[in-house]
Amino acid sequence: MAMTCIPEFHRLSLRIFLLLSASVLLCSHVVSIHSQKSEGALTVVENTDGGGGGTEEEEVVTVEDDDLEVVQPKEEWQTLKPGQAVPAGSHVRLNLQTGEREVRLGEEKLKYWTQEHREEEEESKSSFNFDELKRAMKKMKEELNLASKDKDLQDSLASRFRPLEELKKDMAELDLLVESDVQIMRRLLDQLNSTNTTTEQRLSILLELEYLVHQVDNAQTLCSMGGLQLILDGLNSSDFRLQESSAFVLGSALSSNPVVQVKAVENGALQTLLTTLATVQPVSVKKKVLFAVASLLRHFPFAQQHFVSHGGLQVLSELFRADVGGILQTRIVTMLYDMISEKELISQAGLDWVQDPSHEERVRQYSQVSLQGELLEKGWCSLVPQLLQSTEHDHREKALRALLAMAPVCLDRYRSDSALAGSLHSLRLQYQDIIQSDTILGEENGYFIELVELLDALQVKLK
Numbered sequence: 001m002a003m004t005c006i007p008e009f010h011r012l013s014l015r016i017f018l019l020l021s022a023s024v025l026l027c028s029h030v031v032s033i034h035s036q037k038s039e040g041a042l043t044v045v046e047n048t049d050g051g052g053g054g055t056e057e058e059e060v061v062t063v064e065d066d067d068l069e070v071v072q073p074k075e076e077w078q079t080l081k082p083g084q085a086v087p088a089g090s091h092v093r094l095n096l097q098t099g100e101r102e103v104r105l106g107e108e109k110l111k112y113w114t115q116e117h118r119e120e121e122e123e124s125k126s127s128f129n130f131d132e133l134k135r136a137m138k139k140m141k142e143e144l145n146l147a148s149k150d151k152d153l154q155d156s157l158a159s160r161f162r163p164l165e166e167l168k169k170d171m172a173e174l175d176l177l178v179e180s181d182v183q184i185m186r187r188l189l190d191q192l193n194s195t196n197t198t199t200e201q202r203l204s205i206l207l208e209l210e211y212l213v214h215q216v217d218n219a220q221t222l223c224s225m226g227g228l229q230l231i232l233d234g235l236n237s238s239d240f241r242l243q244e245s246s247a248f249v250l251g252s253a254l255s256s257n258p259v260v261q262v263k264a265v266e267n268g269a270l271q272t273l274l275t276t277l278a279t280v281q282p283v284s285v286k287k288k289v290l291f292a293v294a295s296l297l298r299h300f301p302f303a304q305q306h307f308v309s310h311g312g313l314q315v316l317s318e319l320f321r322a323d324v325g326g327i328l329q330t331r332i333v334t335m336l337y338d339m340i341s342e343k344e345l346i347s348q349a350g351l352d353w354v355q356d357p358s359h360e361e362r363v364r365q366y367s368q369v370s371l372q373g374e375l376l377e378k379g380w381c382s383l384v385p386q387l388l389q390s391t392e393h394d395h396r397e398k399a400l401r402a403l404l405a406m407a408p409v410c411l412d413r414y415r416s417d418s419a420l421a422g423s424l425h426s427l428r429l430q431y432q433d434i435i436q437s438d439t440i441l442g443e444e445n446g447y448f449i450e451l452v453e454l455l456d457a458l459q460v461k462l463k
Contacts, residue, residue, distance in 0.1 A: 077102040181218050185209065189227045199239055206234065206245035210252050219253040223263045228253075235272050235289075243276065244285045251292035261300050270296060270306055278315050286319065286328060294335045301365035304339055308371060313378045320383055329387050330395045333402045336380070339371055340405040372409040381410030388423045393451070396427065400454040407461050414462055421462065428455045 071080060073090045080101040086092060089106040179187070188205045191197050197205070209227070213219040222228060231253075234246030250269065253260050264270070273296070276289050293312075297304050307313075316332050323329045343366045346359075375381065384406065387399035407414065414420055431448045438445045 071103060073103045073105045075105055077104045181212055181215070182221055185212060185218065185222060185227065186225060189222075189225055189230060192227075192230055199242065202234075203241055203245055206231075206242070206249050210245070210249045213249060213253040214255075216257050219257050219260050222253060223260055228260075228263055228267055228269075232267060232269055232272050235276055240282050240285055243281065244288045247273075247276070247285065247288035247292045251288065251295045254292065254295035256298075258300070261296055261303065264296055265300075265303050265306065270303060270312075271310065274307075274310060274312055274315050277319055283325075283327065287331065290328065290331045290335070294331070294338070297335070297339060299342060301343075301362065301369055304369045304371070305365070308369060308374050313374045313380070317378050317380065317383060326387065326390045326392070326395055330390075330392075330398050333384055333387055333398050336375070336384075337398065337402040337405050339369075340402075342366070343369060343371065344405070372406075375406060376409050376413075381406060381413035382417065385414075385417060385420045385423065388420075388427065393447075397451060397454070400451065400458060404454065404458055404461075407458070411461060414458075424455055424459055424462075428452060428459075431455070 069084050071078075071084045071086050073086055077093070080086065080092065080103045086103050090103055091106050092101055092103045094100075095102055188209055192202060192205045192209075209222070209231075213222055222231075228250075231246050231250050234242050235250070237243055237246070250264070254264060270293075273289055273293050277286060277293070281289075293307075297307055316335075320329050320332050346363055346366050384399055384402050387395055390396060390399075403410075403414070431452050434448050435445065435452065438448075
């Protein structure tokens with residue numbers, strides 16, 4: 001029994017001996033620092049959180065001596081050399097295996113040691129310190145001085161770089177090569193008017209012009225250069241591609257540009273466009289021509305008056321009847337709706353518009369556009385409801401809005417049209433089913449709700 005207790009006693013004695021030795025070593029080290037530096041250089045307290053393994057841990061409280069070399073602790077343990085101090089709040093331990101002091105950040109600082117701090121630390125590792133930068137600048141200065149004394153080196157550098165005066169001359173030449181939009185349009189119009197220009201080249205020129213005339217100033221400059229007449233000549237071309245491209249350029253130049261609208265009417269653009277629509281043309285050409293007509297008529301009562309008086313509604317009605325796919329029909333109905341809405345808005349303008357000096361003149365001009373009577377006479381009250389048979393919701397929406405706008409003139413025709421009442425009832429049931437299905441699925445579709453409201457408004461007028 002005694003023999004078994006002796007080894008356990010030896011192990012316990014050995015542990016006590018190691019702890020006493022560590023305490024003596026730590027105390028002697030602290031005394032050594034205290035004797036070498038001023039008082040209060042490094043004060044430690046016992047870490048009650050405990051430590052494991054072969055270390056004892058202390059928490060640094062203060063650093064008071066400015067002569068000490070202060071080590072900035074990090075997230076990991078690092079060796080603390082004799083004579084070095086650490087900031088307050090750091091953790092210091094004695095590694096019993098190596099006999100060296102080690103330091104790291106305190107628990108509170110580790111808690112807030114974010115990824116941003118780690119990235120900043122990594123960047124600071126890779127950056128130059130002041131001494132390294134100073135040495136690099138000194139080396140650079142020495143090399144420059146050496147180069148200034150070495151003529152061969154100067155000649156070598158001169159051969160690798162061009163003289164400043166030569167560079168300035170080249171830059172001035174480059175400035176001359178930069179064309180303004182006006183210069184570009186002048187060049188394009190000259191090429192378009194040349195007899196040597198091929199059809200493919202003309203198509204490319206028209207494409208560039210269409211891009212340029214989206215800017216209001218460029219479109220007006222095109223007119224002042226005589227380009228408008230060249231575009232109208234393209235509408236009379238025997239090549240369908242040139243007709244389509246010319247109509248596209250014209251429509252883009254006319255969009256929201258009153259100056260160009262006036263110039264186009266003065267140059268007979270409306271008659272040319274109506275003639276193109278009345279003749280046999282591919283659908284692609286007619287789409288672009290309709291775009292040009294709509295751009296010409298928008299917010300321009302004078303052009304609308306001439307359009308109606310020159311048989312424009314008759315041309316559109318024939319085009320509407322001939323269109324099978326409904327593509328042109330939707331564009332035509334949208335154009336009619338815009339014309340009716342403009343006139344209605346002007347007549348119902350508020351006090352702010354009435355005080356505008358030009359408002360009275362605009363009201364007078366719109367009053368001369370006998371649009372409603374022509375719509376009734378040319379059969380549009382029965383043509384527009386045909387668009388409700390389309391499978392496209394957008395086409396139906398355009399038709400419903402146009403039917404409501406035409407109701408003051410066409411109401412009697414609507415009431416006598418049994419097919420219209422059936423179409424309205426069928427569409428309402430269809431859209432109500434769509435709305436209910438979307439509601440069950442938790443989806444909201446305001447578009448179909450708006451269509452139902454249009455249908456209800458039209459049905460109210462029919463009662």
